[in-house]
Amino acid sequence: MFDFLYTGEQLRLRDEARAFTKWVPKEMILDMDAEKIQFPHEYLKEAGKRNLLGIRIAKKYGGRGLGWIEDGIVAEEVGVASYSLACLWGVGADIVCEAICEFGSEELRQAVVVPLLKGDVYAAECLTEPRGGSDFFGAATTARRDGDDWIISGQKRFIVGAEGADWFLVYAVTDPSAPPHKRMTCFMVPRGKGVESKYIYGLMGVRGGGAGRLIMTDVRVPERYALNGINGGFDVFQRMMIPERLGTATMTIGSVRPAIEIATRYTTMRKAFGFPIMNFQAVGFKVADSVMLLDACRSLAYTTARAADSGTVHAGRLRRMVSESKKFITESCWTIANNCMQVMGGIGYTSVYPLERIVRDIRLSMIWVGTNEIMQYIIQNEWYKEYHKVLSKEDVRDVEMDALGADLSEEKVYE
Ligand SMILES: Cc1cc2nc3c(=O)[nH]c(=O)nc-3n(C[C@H](O)[C@H](O)[C@H](O)COP(=O)(O)OP(=O)(O)OC[C@H]3O[C@@H](n4cnc5c(N)ncnc54)[C@H](O)[C@@H]3O)c2cc1C
Numbered sequence: 001m002f003d004f005l006y007t008g009e010q011l012r013l014r015d016e017a018r019a020f021t022k023w024v025p026k027e028m029i030l031d032m033d034a035e036k037i038q039f040p041h042e043y044l045k046e047a048g049k050r051n052l053l054g055i056r057i058a059k060k061y062g063g064r065g066l067g068w069i070e071d072g073i074v075a076e077e078v079g080v081a082s083y084s085l086a087c088l089w090g091v092g093a094d095i096v097c098e099a100i101c102e103f104g105s106e107e108l109r110q111a112v113v114v115p116l117l118k119g120d121v122y123a124a125e126c127l128t129e130p131r132g133g134s135d136f137f138g139a140a141t142t143a144r145r146d147g148d149d150w151i152i153s154g155q156k157r158f159i160v161g162a163e164g165a166d167w168f169l170v171y172a173v174t175d176p177s178a179p180p181h182k183r184m185t186c187f188m189v190p191r192g193k194g195v196e197s198k199y200i201y202g203l204m205g206v207r208g209g210g211a212g213r214l215i216m217t218d219v220r221v222p223e224r225y226a227l228n229g230i231n232g233g234f235d236v237f238q239r240m241m242i243p244e245r246l247g248t249a250t251m252t253i254g255s256v257r258p259a260i261e262i263a264t265r266y267t268t269m270r271k272a273f274g275f276p277i278m279n280f281q282a283v284g285f286k287v288a289d290s291v292m293l294l295d296a297c298r299s300l301a302y303t304t305a306r307a308a309d310s311g312t313v314h315a316g317r318l319r320r321m322v323s324e325s326k327k328f329i330t331e332s333c334w335t336i337a338n339n340c341m342q343v344m345g346g347i348g349y350t351s352v353y354p355l356e357r358i359v360r361d362i363r364l365s366m367i368w369v370g371t372n373e374i375m376q377y378i379i380q381n382e383w384y385k386e387y388h389k390v391l392s393k394e395d396v397r398d399v400e401m402d403a404l405g406a407d408l409s410e411e412k413v414y415e
Helices: 008-023 026-033 041-049 068-081 083-103 106-117 233-269 281-310 315-343 345-349 355-366 372-389
Strands: 123-126 142-146 149-159 167-173 184-190 195-198 212-222
Touching (some): 041 083, 083 123, 083 184, 149 184, 167 212, 184 212, 233 281, 315 345
Antiparallel strands (some): 167 184
């Protein structure tokens, strides 16, 4: 994000994350993209060794015990090496570990969080089903009680890390007759009898991160593996929106940053009609617009991270800010990546530069963890609620009345 806003400690953390990103072997990135690697155990192991997993998770479980600003700083640097690696980095240590620490038992924290933050095990987050991802409450995966256990059956798809995961955070319907918000339970499901993952997708980008289908056939889990109790899945889902979406925003900033750096170098050196192409406004302005958008993304991410850290921002407003960040930042980064590819001409479209991989990879950001259309829906919802509940009651000037015809109430027709 922005160096000048950071403390010395935050800058040191950024440098640690940069050193980790420099460590990532080029072969790992290329082999993942070529799907010669289906799940990069080595990467997570190294991240764990460097204590760079679970930035916001308490130190007693192996995390850093820091806040959202620090999480954003590390996510940006992690995103630089590869979007696929950043997705894996975020899902296990940022999302699933937070769910367990916030809503799970001490037993689960010891069994999943502690080894996961060392890079020894992995946990995937499983919401999306073949019949739909946006319609979360329409889930068809079910769990039925059997004594002290629950028997889960159903399928999830497009699950990052499904191939390498030892644990799965799974939402299932436990009370079909209840209203949507009260019918779901979030279970931690260990890989075992009845659990099968299939690595089947030909993905456009973010390859090599184990994204696959999860098939659960009569999987028995004890009730104590439910996070937030039976039928308490909605609260977990609501809470996870923050790490899913703010995390996506910050790591996307990191993944697109190299595109600007590469395009800047290229347009400084590449000549056409006798001049470096950066001198042509059509080129230089695209780079300028990209830098401007990246700074705007960082500003929004930083502000939202501060809002999340403060603990004082109303949940609805925070949800709006997080959704705005996810939508604005991922769409801006998409524009940036395309601008950068455009100013490099034909060579930008080849594998001589990593621009084409960055473009393929970050396209996911507008789709996953809730599509940007769903973000729009949340922003709309939260804005209207906030306006009617809070903002319209604030003691501020009523500018609507600063019009010549403001008193013509018979002209103010609403029905
Ligand atoms: C590479 C990859 C990795 C992924 N990783 C994970 C993961 O780890 N875990 C996981 O659970 N999921 C994961 N996903 C799934 C992802 O989150 C979903 O694909 C996404 O939420 C959309 O769901 P869907 O594909 O079922 O599309 P649908 O829900 O069918 O949506 C199709 C289109 O309709 C629009 N739409 C739907 N409902 C509305 C509405 N009410 N208003 C406006 N527009 C609407 C959507 O915006 C979209 O444009 C991943 C997906 C991919 C491709």
